[in-house]
Amino acid sequence: MKTLTINGTKHNVDAPDDMPLLWVLRDVLGMTGTKYGCGIAQCGACTVHLDGIAVRSCQTTLDAVQDQKITTIEGVGETPNGKKIQRAWLEKEVVQCGYCQSGQIMSATALLNTNAKPSDADIDDAMQGNICRCGTYVRIREAIHTAAA
Structure with missing residues (x-):
């Protein structure tokens, strides 16, 4: 046990x-x-x-x-950065099919936990390996910048 x-x-x-x-x-x-x-x-x-x-x-x-x-x-939505990320995800209408989004949100939140103002390169590095079959990568990046603002 x-x-x-x-x-x-x-x-x-x-x-x-x-x-x-x-x-x-x-x-x-x-x-x-x-x-x-x-x-x-x-x-x-x-x-x-x-x-x-x-x-x-x-x-x-x-x-x-x-x-x-x-x-x-x-x-994760009970954490300060998780709450910001989830709010930005909705604002930027990131979700298409939604299957990958729990993993995307978790990675984005971990990024903001260590880097409050990530650059595009920081976001790309942190989100590498999170695959979105629908290709919403541009909206994901926008949502992360929104959450960081």
Whole structure:
């Protein structure tokens, strides 16, 4: 049994140590906002925060989490930068199909947590590996600049 702190709440989890955090969140705890995309940490749909750092939960095992605080898309809106990002996402109408957006929002929030005024190059670097099949990259960048303003 392992105790995880997710979005400020403690959860007791009985799962194998090598189970990916993504499946712990979705299948064990029923938190389905974090999406499965590729399973090899290349698309970014499964991005969550571990102590504020964006990580791919499909390749992060339960035993790798240790005592870190986990933030998912369900809780990021309760953080100051997460709230700004979500508001800007709506204002700039970023979402098209929406499948990748939880991962995009998590990566964008992690960026603002470390860089309050990112340049286009900073945004491109931070968002690299978050794939949007609909191609809303221009609106994503605009939303991040809006949130940072």
